[in-house]
Amino acid sequence: MSRSAHPAGPRHADVLPEGHYSAPPADLNTLDGKVWAQTVTRNADGVLTVGGVDVVTLAEQHGTPAYILDEADFRGRARAWRTAFGNDADVFYAGKAFLSRAVVRWLHEEGLNLDVCSGGELATALSAGMPADRIAFHGNNKSTEEIRRAVESGVGRIVLDSFQEIVRVAHIAQSLGKRQRVQIRITVGVEAHTHEFIATAHEDQKFGIPLADGQAAEAVRRALQLDGLELIGIHSHIGSQIFDMSGFEVAAHRVVGLLKVIRDEHGVELPEIDLGGGLGIAYTSDDDPREPHEIAKALTEIVTRECEAARLSTPRISVEPGRAIVGPTAFTLYEVGTVKPLDGLRTYVSVDGGMSDNIRTALYDAEYSVALVSRASDAEPMLARVVGKHCESGDIVVKDAFLPSDLAPGDLIAVPATGAYCRSMASNYNHVLRPPVVVVHEGESRVVVRRETEEDLLRLDVG
Numbered sequence: 001m002s003r004s005a006h007p008a009g010p011r012h013a014d015v016l017p018e019g020h021y022s023a024p025p026a027d028l029n030t031l032d033g034k035v036w037a038q039t040v041t042r043n044a045d046g047v048l049t050v051g052g053v054d055v056v057t058l059a060e061q062h063g064t065p066a067y068i069l070d071e072a073d074f075r076g077r078a079r080a081w082r083t084a085f086g087n088d089a090d091v092f093y094a095g096k097a098f099l100s101r102a103v104v105r106w107l108h109e110e111g112l113n114l115d116v117c118s119g120g121e122l123a124t125a126l127s128a129g130m131p132a133d134r135i136a137f138h139g140n141n142k143s144t145e146e147i148r149r150a151v152e153s154g155v156g157r158i159v160l161d162s163f164q165e166i167v168r169v170a171h172i173a174q175s176l177g178k179r180q181r182v183q184i185r186i187t188v189g190v191e192a193h194t195h196e197f198i199a200t201a202h203e204d205q206k207f208g209i210p211l212a213d214g215q216a217a218e219a220v221r222r223a224l225q226l227d228g229l230e231l232i233g234i235h236s237h238i239g240s241q242i243f244d245m246s247g248f249e250v251a252a253h254r255v256v257g258l259l260k261v262i263r264d265e266h267g268v269e270l271p272e273i274d275l276g277g278g279l280g281i282a283y284t285s286d287d288d289p290r291e292p293h294e295i296a297k298a299l300t301e302i303v304t305r306e307c308e309a310a311r312l313s314t315p316r317i318s319v320e321p322g323r324a325i326v327g328p329t330a331f332t333l334y335e336v337g338t339v340k341p342l343d344g345l346r347t348y349v350s351v352d353g354g355m356s357d358n359i360r361t362a363l364y365d366a367e368y369s370v371a372l373v374s375r376a377s378d379a380e381p382m383l384a385r386v387v388g389k390h391c392e393s394g395d396i397v398v399k400d401a402f403l404p405s406d407l408a409p410g411d412l413i414a415v416p417a418t419g420a421y422c423r424s425m426a427s428n429y430n431h432v433l434r435p436p437v438v439v440v441h442e443g444e445s446r447v448v449v450r451r452e453t454e455e456d457l458l459r460l461d462v463g
């Protein structure tokens with residue numbers, strides 16, 4: 001429908017404008033278990049509860065906006081990944097999705113390893129007691145200082161990302177009298193996202209060393225010659241929010257192809273292969289992610305098959321899920337402010353946060369769900385767009401969603417599946433204060449990352 005065709009439609013339009021949505025759900029009070037954290041339910045009063053705590057209480061105690069994280073769900077997902085891969089593989093949680101000391105402790109306790117990609121992430125991991133040998137250090141432009149700290153602290157592996165870095169890490173390790181375990185990150189020409197993947201010969205991106213033109217083989221040649229390095233494997237990461245495993249199949253085929261070249265040329269079989277992260281989660285009811293055990297089975301089979309064909313012994317596999325562990329475990333709790341119906345279009349629902357606490361909608365055109373959580377409602381559904389309080393028209397949190405038409409200022413709404421890449425990408429745009437991360441567990445709530453204050457902001461402003 002064109003906008004002009006319905007200049008003065010009803011508030012919750014009978015005729016809906018174009019957008020990314022299906023028909024309104026039969027019952028807006030129903031919470032789809034796929035997109036909400038595991039312990040989420042509605043109590044007898046219709047109020048959403050998580051970890052045994054209701055959101056009205058959470059808002060009173062901790063304010064809004066706030067990220068509410070379900071500890072049992074986080075631990076459960078971490079454990080599911082760990083169990084799915086068993087003892088023949090390693091699971092590295094990708095810290096960039098969301099990292100705090102509480103998360104590091106849970107990962108440690110649940111037997112997972114941890115990926116970091118900056119000095120700050122490394123400092124957080126070490127300060128919360130993650131053993132250094134269970135940490136992998138990533139990044140396309142690690143500073144000399146970061147490399148030195150990583151080597152000195154004894155990280156289990158550094159993932160080399162360029163020819164220059166091969167020399168740099170070798171040099172630093174040697175000067176510290178160490179031999180650093182490393183993997184080489186290669187780009188195999190596979191780029192995967194959601195339901196599709198593209199396979200090309202060349203990959204036009206900043207990460208990794210191209211398999212094309214023998215560059216990855218040359219990188220291996222150089223790494224094997226340097227005393228400061230112990231080359232333990234090859235790394236490949238092909239994309240994000242992936243549902244279809246066929247991209248991994250092509251990637252594994254190409255990585256194993258390189259292992260074969262290395263075996264033939266150098267007579268060494270590298271003992272490890274890392275297939276990266278990127279496994280998808282449900283942001284809306286339309287998404288159908290796979291379970292960790294299915295993913296583990298598929299990936300293990302792919303690598304085993306490829307290695308058998310190449311007559312290589314199967315290397316130890318590692319994977320690096322970030323989003324798939326933390327993403328579904330948290331939601332963002334907002335208070336509704338201004339509600340602005342635009343006749344024939346949609347109703348703009350403003351919340352007390354926005355693109356500063358969730359940049360993914362603006363950045364990636366990401367889709368999210370939303371629900372009224374401080375009460376149940378039998379009102380008609382209205383087509384809504386949830387927007388923030390920033391001075392920016394692209395400040396959208398949920399582009400198209402149905403909310404009850406009796407929604408009013410003071411109601412609480414929640415956006416599920418915001419555990420990954422929301423707090424970790426949060427900004428201070430408009431000098432808005434970054435929200436806290438509140439953990440709920442067995443009827444208790446506690447702050448693990450506190451809300452920023454104006455004092456925090458002003459402390460950095462030393463002019």
Ligand SMILES: *Cc1c(COP(=O)(O)O)cnc(C)c1O
Pocket residue numbers: 094096097115138237239240241276277278279320321322323324420
């Ligand atoms: C981002 C990233 C991950 C994690 O990706 P998710 O989509 O959160 O699973 C894993 N490994 C590498 C190298 C990455 O860059």
